[in-house]
Amino acid sequence: MRKLLLAAALTLSGCGAESDFERPVLEKTPVFVEVETCTGLNAYQPVVNYIANSDWPYGQNSALYTSDGIIYINSMFADQVKLLKHEYVHHLLQVNYGDLDPGHLNELFGQCGYAS
Numbered sequence: 001m002r003k004l005l006l007a008a009a010l011t012l013s014g015c016g017a018e019s020d021f022e023r024p025v026l027e028k029t030p031v032f033v034e035v036e037t038c039t040g041l042n043a044y045q046p047v048v049n050y051i052a053n054s055d056w057p058y059g060q061n062s063a064l065y066t067s068d069g070i071i072y073i074n075s076m077f078a079d080q081v082k083l084l085k086h087e088y089v090h091h092l093l094q095v096n097y098g099d100l101d102p103g104h105l106n107e108l109f110g111q112c113g114y115a116s
Contacts, residue, residue: 020090025044026044026046028045029045030039032088033090034085035085035088035089035113036088038058039092039111041094041096042092042096043092044069046065046070046088046091047071048071048084049070049071049072049073050073050075051073052075053076057072058072058074058075062074062077062080063083063084063086063087065094065100067094069094069095071087080091084113084115085114086109086114089106089108089109089112089113093106093108
């Protein structure tokens with residue numbers, strides 16, 4: 001039984017070159033649904049992590065999207081929905097086209113998130 005639990009824990013933690021870990025299915029938030037509707041694109045709800053300003057490791061960026069579907073927001077800016085919408089646009093572009101558009105060239109940033 002212990003070996004089975006250890007194997008399950010290793011699988012869930014993502015240890016090894018490949019993992020059988022499945023992304024948790026999160027309920028879509030109203031803001032995410034709004035951005036999906038505006039863009040005409042659909043995807044799974046990304047994970048959003050708020051990090052305390054004192055622990056913020058991403059320099060002058062107030063938010064960051066990673067291509068593995070995680071959004072990090074500096075907690076100082078947690079009340080700014082426009083930041084979240086902007087990062088959702090990155091996510092929708094990544095999932096649907098395989099390009100998160102770090103240069104913000106896609107017009108959807110101006111239409112459905114804010115243009116940086």
